Amino acid sequence: MKLAQGILFTEKQIQQRVEEMARQVEKDYEGTPLVLCAILKGAIPFLADFMRKIRGDVRLALIEMKSLVDGKHASILFTSSLDLSGQHVLIVEDIVDTGITLDYLLKHLEAERAPASLKVAAFLDKPEARKIDVPIHYRGFKVPDKFVVGYGLDWRERYRNLPYITWVEPE
Numbered sequence: 001m002k003l004a005q006g007i008l009f010t011e012k013q014i015q016q017r018v019e020e021m022a023r024q025v026e027k028d029y030e031g032t033p034l035v036l037c038a039i040l041k042g043a044i045p046f047l048a049d050f051m052r053k054i055r056g057d058v059r060l061a062l063i064e065m066k067s068l069v070d071g072k073h074a075s076i077l078f079t080s081s082l083d084l085s086g087q088h089v090l091i092v093e094d095i096v097d098t099g100i101t102l103d104y105l106l107k108h109l110e111a112e113r114a115p116a117s118l119k120v121a122a123f124l125d126k127p128e129a130r131k132i133d134v135p136i137h138y139r140g141f142k143v144p145d146k147f148v149v150g151y152g153l154d155w156r157e158r159y160r161n162l163p164y165i166t167w168v169e170p171e
């Protein structure tokens with residue numbers, strides 16, 4: 001696979017959209033303390049921009065997930081220390097593709113961590129690839145059914161550092 005020539009979203013478009021998402025979050029939570037629960041590693045650039053644009057009481061939790069090879073299951077590899085019980089939690093995800101990872105995490109957090117509320121902010125949404133219906137309360141952009149990279153998203157751990165979104169295609 002190689003990097004495509006085109007750009008789906010520029011750095012400027014990304015910053016503008018993340019700003020809009022942050023304003024919406026501020027409006028909806030109206031000063032209620034919020035825990036951003038980001039999924040490693042892909043959500044790191046989105047998290048860093050998003051959290052700095054949200055004015056208010058924001059805390060941070062990090063979770064590393066693994067989507068298993070059979071494509072049907074997900075598991076949790078790492079959770080940072082922060083008590084989520086009774087907290088208003090907003091999951092920060094890079095992309096929702098099949099929905100399997102997010103579905104697993106939502107069910108896990110509801111069952112094990114008893115948050116006061118649980119919502120989802122996904123920077124990208126690939127609706128054509130969805131296998132499980134999952135809620136997305138704040139969405140950055142919809143993307144076509146391509147393998148997108150950049151702004152945290154990788155192809156075999158590469159391209160996470162690109163400041164824009166592009167895709168990979170066969171050589």
Ligand code: IMP
Binds near residue numbers: 067102149
């Ligand atoms: P899911 O299929 O919705 O469970 O997505 C699982 C994870 O796969 C996402 O959190 C991403 O880390 C990764 N992923 C899915 N689609 C893409 C893509 O187009 N580019 C890069 N990573 C992706």
